[in-house]
Amino acid sequence: MAALTRKEVEEIALLARLHLESDEIDRMQHELGAILEHFAVIAGTDTTDVPPMTHAVPMDMPLRADEVQPSLPVEEALRGAPKKDGNLIVVPAIIPGAE
Amino acid sequence: MTSASTAPEFWSVADTARKIAAGELTAERLVEAMLARIANLDRELGAFLETDGDGAREAAREIDRKRTAGEPLGPLAGVPISLKDMLVTKGVTTTAGSKILEGWVPPFDATVVERLRAAGAVLLGKVNCDEFGMGSSTERSAYKKTRNPWDPSRVPGGSSGGSSASVAAGLCAASLGTDTGGSIRQPAAFCGVVGLKPTYGRVSRWGVVAFASSLDQVGPLTRTVADAALVLQAIAGHDPRDATSLTAPVPSFSEGLAAGVQGLKVGLPKEYFEGAIEDDVRAALDRTIAALRDQGATFVELSLPHTSLALPAYYLVAPAEASSNLARYDGVRFGKRAEASDLLDLYRKTRGAGFGPEVKRRIMLGTYALRSGYYDAYYKKAQQIRTLIKRDFDAAFGQCDVLLTPTTPTAAYRFDAKQTPLDMYLGDVFTLACNLAGLPGLSVPCGLSRDGLPIGAQLLGRPLDEVTLLRTGAAIEAAVGLGARRPSGIGGIS
Numbered sequence: 001m002a003a004l005t006r007k008e009v010e011e012i013a014l015l016a017r018l019h020l021e022s023d024e025i026d027r028m029q030h031e032l033g034a035i036l037e038h039f040a041v042i043a044g045t046d047t048t049d050v051p052p053m054t055h056a057v058p059m060d061m062p063l064r065a066d067e068v069q070p071s072l073p074v075e076e077a078l079r080g081a082p083k084k085d086g087n088l089i090v091v092p093a094i095i096p097g098a099e
Numbered sequence: 100m101t102s103a104s105t106a107p108e109f110w111s112v113a114d115t116a117r118k119i120a121a122g123e124l125t126a127e128r129l130v131e132a133m134l135a136r137i138a139n140l141d142r143e144l145g146a147f148l149e150t151d152g153d154g155a156r157e158a159a160r161e162i163d164r165k166r167t168a169g170e171p172l173g174p175l176a177g178v179p180i181s182l183k184d185m186l187v188t189k190g191v192t193t194t195a196g197s198k199i200l201e202g203w204v205p206p207f208d209a210t211v212v213e214r215l216r217a218a219g220a221v222l223l224g225k226v227n228c229d230e231f232g233m234g235s236s237t238e239r240s241a242y243k244k245t246r247n248p249w250d251p252s253r254v255p256g257g258s259s260g261g262s263s264a265s266v267a268a269g270l271c272a273a274s275l276g277t278d279t280g281g282s283i284r285q286p287a288a289f290c291g292v293v294g295l296k297p298t299y300g301r302v303s304r305w306g307v308v309a310f311a312s313s314l315d316q317v318g319p320l321t322r323t324v325a326d327a328a329l330v331l332q333a334i335a336g337h338d339p340r341d342a343t344s345l346t347a348p349v350p351s352f353s354e355g356l357a358a359g360v361q362g363l364k365v366g367l368p369k370e371y372f373e374g375a376i377e378d379d380v381r382a383a384l385d386r387t388i389a390a391l392r393d394q395g396a397t398f399v400e401l402s403l404p405h406t407s408l409a410l411p412a413y414y415l416v417a418p419a420e421a422s423s424n425l426a427r428y429d430g431v432r433f434g435k436r437a438e439a440s441d442l443l444d445l446y447r448k449t450r451g452a453g454f455g456p457e458v459k460r461r462i463m464l465g466t467y468a469l470r471s472g473y474y475d476a477y478y479k480k481a482q483q484i485r486t487l488i489k490r491d492f493d494a495a496f497g498q499c500d501v502l503l504t505p506t507t508p509t510a511a512y513r514f515d516a517k518q519t520p521l522d523m524y525l526g527d528v529f530t531l532a533c534n535l536a537g538l539p540g541l542s543v544p545c546g547l548s549r550d551g552l553p554i555g556a557q558l559l560g561r562p563l564d565e566v567t568l569l570r571t572g573a574a575i576e577a578a579v580g581l582g583a584r585r586p587s588g589i590g591g592i593s
Contacts, residue, residue, distance in 0.1 A: 009463070016422060016466040017429070017443070018459060019451030027456075028463055031520055035464065038521055039411035042480050045487075052482030053489060055313050055343065056299035056537020057562065062342055076206040080433030091431055094442045 004033050108136055108269035109585065112178050112326035115272050116219075119177030122166060126159035126177035130221050133179045137223065137270050144589050145245040146255075146265040148184050150224035151191045155179070158221045173219030175333055180215060181271040183262050184225040185232055186317070187306040188212055195308040196230040196240040196258075199428045199435050199453025209306025210341070211275060211317050211334045218333040223271055226261025230455045231425065232282055232310040234258050235526050238514065239457045247290060248586035249552055253511040256286030262320045263290035267586050273321045273330050277307060279314045280413055281506075281530025284542035287320050288506035288555025291544045291581050293572065294320045295327045298562045299537035300345035302331075303338030311420035312343070314413075314534040324543060324572040328352035331565065347563055355566065360574045361395035363567075366499030370406035371529055377509045379548035383579070384505055387545045387556050390578035391503075391571075399499050403491040408484045409532040414524055415468045415481035416535070421458075422465030428453065460520055489536045496561050501571050504529055506542040506555035529557060539565045543572040544581045553581065 009029045013020045020028065071077075074087050083090045107129055110118070119126050134152050141147050162177045187193050187205045189212075194200040208216070215222065229239035237245045237260025245260045247253040248268040255264040259276030263286035266274050276283040278296035287294025295318045302317045309315065319330035332352050338344045367388070372381070388398065430436035430449030437448035454462070468477035495502060506529060517523040533540040538559050545556040556575055560568045 004467075012463050012466050012470070014447075015470065016462050017426070017446040017450055018454070018462060019447040020459070021451075024456075024459070028460065031460060032463060032467065034519070035414070035521055035524075036467075039415065039477075042408060042411050042415075042484060043476065045405075045408060045480070045484060047480060047483035047487070050483040050486050052479050053485040053535075054482060056489075056535070057343075057345065059300070059343060059345075064339070072206055079206060080203055082430060082434070082436035089431060092439055092441050092445055 004029050111323050112272045112329050115178045120172050126162040130155050130159040145243045146226050146261040148225045148227050149192050155221050155223050176219030178220050179223050179271045180220045181223050181226045181265045181274040183228050183259050183276045185277045185308045196228045198241045210303035210338045214334050226265050229258035230458050232258040233457050241455050247511050248589050250588045253513050256289030258282040259286045266292045266320050276320050277317050279310045280534050281527045283318050284506050284530050287542045289511035291553030293327045294542045296540045298539045300343050301335050303341040303344045305340040309424040311417040324576050328569050356573045363396045364499040365396050365398050366495050366502045367400050368403045371504035380505050383546040383554040387579050405487045405491050412481040412484040413531040415477050418461040418465030419468045419478050422462045485535045492536045501567050502559040504557045506557040510548045510552035541568040541572045543575050545579045
C-alpha cells in the first residue's frame with residue numbers, strides 16, 4: 001500500500017476542490033505517501049464483526065417541532081459575502097461559457 | 100488552591116470574581132490593567148490575534164454598574180478571559196488562524212461565548228491557534244508565532260497555543276480552547292497550566308469552527324484546577340442548537356474538589372509508559388504516583404491493547420471529517436474569494452490560495468480516505484478501530500476510577516523542531532485516544548524539567564465523570580504542582 005502517483009494526487013486535489021501548484025503536488029505526493037505507509041498497520045488489524053463507531057456517545061437524532069424560529073436578518077447573514085447584488089450572492093457562471 | 104499572588108494578573112478566577120463582587124477593585128480598573136499588560140507583553144509573546152478593548156471595557160462597566168446598583172452578578176463577574184480564534188464572536192473578527200477567513204466578522208456568538216457573557220466574564224479578545232486547530236505547536240497559524248512564556252525559544256504547544264500562553268503569562272485569568280486530539284491538554288502541559296477536555300457532548304459546539312465534528316470539544320485552560328471547574332460550570336450543559344449536545348444533568352464541578360484521593364483506584368496503562376518518553380517526564384510522573392499513593396490512592400497496572408492504533412485511526416477519521424467540514428470555505432458566502440472564470444475554478448483557486456500547507460494536507464488525506472474504493476480500507480477500518488479503543492477503555496474502567504498518564508512524551512520543544520508532518524503527529528500519541536472514545540481528559544502541571552520547563556500529567560475518566568478528574572487533579576496540584584512558580588521567559592513577567 002501507500003506510494004501515491006502524481007496523477008492520483010491530482011485526482012484527489014480535484015475531488016477536494018483544491019488548486020495545487022506543481023511543487024505542492026510533488027510535496028504532497030511524498031508526504032501523503034509517507035503518512036499512508038506509516039498507517040499501513042491498520043490493514044493488519046482484525047476487525048471482523050466490529051461495528052464502526054461514528055460517534056463517541058450513542059445518541060438518537062433528536063427531533064423538534066417544525067416551527068419558525070428567530071433568525072438573522074438577510075442583511076446580517078449576507079454581510080460577509082465577498083460579492084453580492086442586493087439580497088443575492090453573485091458567483092461566476094456555473095456552466096463555462098454560459099455568461 | 101487560591102492564588103498567593105497579590106498582583107491581579109495572577110489572581111485566580113474565584114478570587115477575581117470575589118474581589119470584584121466585594122468592590123475591592125472595579126472591573127473597569129482590572130480590564131484596563133489587563134489591556135495595558137497585553138499591550139506591554141504580547142508583542143513578544145504573540146498570543147493575541149485581536150484584542151477587543153471596546154467590548155471588554157463596556158462589559159466591565161456593566162459589571163460595575165450592576166454592583167453599584169445592587170443587582171445580582173454572575174459567577175464569573177469581571178473575570179478577564181481570552182478565546183481561541185476557533186470560537187465565533189459577534190462583531191469581533193474570527194479567523195480560525197486561517198487566511199481564508201481573514202477579516203471575517205461573524206454576525207453571532209457561539210453558545211459558549213454567550214454563556215461566558217451571561218456569567219459576567221469580560222472577554223479580552225481572540226488568541227492564536229494552528230490553522231483550523233490542525234497542529235500541535237501553533238506554528239501552523241497563518242498569522243503569527245506564539246512563544247512559550249517559560250522559554251521564548253520554544254513552542255507553546257497547540258493547537259490552543261494562544262490560550263495556554265495567555266493564561267500562563269497572566270494576560271487573562273482563563274481561556275477557552277478546543278480539543279480534537281489533544282489541542283487543550285498538550286498546550287496546557289507545555290505552558291504549565293490546567294487544561295480540561297470535557298466529555299464529548301458536555302459542552303455545546305454551536306458556533307465553534309468545525310474541524311472534526313465527532314471529536315471536537317470546547318474546554319477551559321486555567322492556572323488552577325478549581326478555576327477549570329468554575330469555567331466548565333459556566334459553559335457546560337445541553338444546547339438545543341447542537342444535536343450532539345447531551346441532556347445529562349450537570350453536576351457541581353467545584354463541590355468535593357478538596358475531598359482527596361483516599362480509596363481512589365488509579366489505572367496506569369502500560370502502553371503510555373513505554374517507548375520514547377523523556378526521562379524528566381517519566382520522573383515527574385513517578386513523583387505524581389508516589390504523591391497520590393501517600394494520600395491513600397491505590398494503583399492498578401493495566402493494558403489498553405489497541406493504543407498503538409489510535410494514531411493512525413485518528414489521522415484518518417479527523418482528516419476525513421475535516422475534508423467534509425471545510426468544504427464550506429469555497430469563497431461564495433463568506434471569507435476570501437479568488438478571481439476566477441467559472442465556479443469550479445473559483446472553488447479551487449479560493450481554497451488553493453486561502454488554506455495553508457497543513458490544512459491542505461489534511462483535506463487531501465481525508466478526501467483520499469473517503470474516496471470511493473478506498474472507504475472500507477481506510478475510513479471504515481479506522482471507525483472499527485475506534486470501537487476497539489472504546490472497548491479497551493470500558494474494560495479499564497471496570498478495574499479503576501481514573502487513568503493517569505503523561506500528557507506528552509516530552510516537554511515543550513524548540514521552534515521548527517518537528518521536521519515532517521508525521522513527526523508532528525507522533526507528538527499527539529497520548530492525547531488522541533481520549534477524543535476517539537469521547538472521554539473527558541484533564542492535563543495538570545506536575546513539576547518542572549531540569550531545563551525549567553513544565554510537565555503535564557493527564558487524567559482520563561469515564562464519560563461524564565469530570566468530577567473525579569478534577570478531584571484527582573486538585574490532589575496532584577496540591578502535592579506536585581507549580582505552586583507560585585511563574586514563567587520568566589518573557590520580559591516583565593513575574
